[in-house]
Amino acid sequence: MTSPYPILSILVIVMAALTIAASLIWVERRLLALWQDRYGPNRTGSFGLLQVVADAIKIFMKEDWIPPFVDKPVFILAPAIIFITVLMSFAVIPVAPGLIVSDLNIGLLFFLGMSSLGVYSVVLAGWSSDNKYALIGGLRAAAQMLSYEVFMGLSLMGVVLLAGSFSLGAIVEAQKKLWFVIPQFPGFVLFLIAGFAETRRIPFDLPEAESELVAGYHSEYSGMKFGMFFVGEYMGITLISAMIAVLFFGGYLGPVLPGAIWFLIKTFFFIAFFVLVRASLPRPRFDQLMSWGWKVMLPLALANLLVTGAAVLIWR
């Protein structure tokens, strides 16, 4: 199932991921505006599409200021880590039949590992900034992402049990008859919630809660380093949406239209859902967040795994 032109598919996937992540700047603002009865950016170019270009030019023109008190190497490294880990995860996502960078037989584990590594970016950014708000943001991110990672992995095990493989290509092919969202609905809900926590999006944006922590872990960042965190967050949204599409909604499977189009439609649907949730929900208290993660989501994920395992044992 690996692509016949590996370099070409790498280029296509990287360029597509970066383009989508950049255009999310515009998409998110327009969608938020739609749900708040406004217009959003509509002056730059037709429908405000050039807003992305304008923002990019602006952020490159900004002074890239490194405060004198920071731990310089770590401070510079931190924004790169989030970018690298998210981009690496795109390597295992089957965009269309044959259009995949590397169909690892442990693709799902690779994705989970990479999203765990993403925690380092946030924690190191908060730690190296030598700023109490950044540090609190980093600590919150560490605690939140570790707790939500636990049941994120567990919620996906049901899918793995049903498909009988960790390879994302095989998981998509296993959904030819029935999308996994139907037998694995609890797993889907759990993964969606964990995905919000993993990308640190509202309602789980406590690490960067701007009303309490300035900007959390990236308080001291400016210029393109801040832009890296920003693009990293949008890439994370794209990644989680793509993963939901692949794991629960049959990835590129669909009638009439070519596979890549189906994949994009499904991904964009969940990106829009991410924005919709941002437009609707407030942020919980941190202890609520933690007790939710450990006392509700983790037992639910275990129960889901148990039931799925039993069902697979009985019917196979």
Added chain:
Amino acid sequence: MFSILRTIWYVFLHSFQKRVTVQYPEEKPYLAPRYRGRIILARDPDGGERCVACNLCAVACPVDCIALQATEDETGRRYPEFFRINFSRCIFCGFCEEACPTYAIQLTPDFEMGEFHRKNLVYEKEDLLIDGPGKYPGYNFWRVAGVKIGGKDKGEAAHETPPVDVNSLLP
């Protein structure tokens, strides 16, 4: 849990609602006739300046943005030698309009007076004077005032009887 889903659904329903934004430069908002915007100086129906340089507007102004100097022409008619409003200070409260005894100073429904240089916001008399009577068409202060000016003696004003000679014994 249910309330969270309900919230998300209600927010989604906003996609079908009208947007409240007014696309300003293309789509102008309605301004009432009494809107307190750019200040002007009106003229009489005959074309003469209404302002009699009484200084009441300058006194009423809470931010002291009006400056003027009174003078008189050869016929005894008072008028401002210069009349200056500093719009970078003006708060558009309309007190000057209320204080004016001759309807000379008026606020208009226009607020588009942005400038790149602050000193361009200081309007002189030639910037403030308009050609018409503004909001009060028929009114002419010098026609109803009992003051003697050139071309109009005492008792010649509208609704005015000729002066009585109090020293005469005739009925």
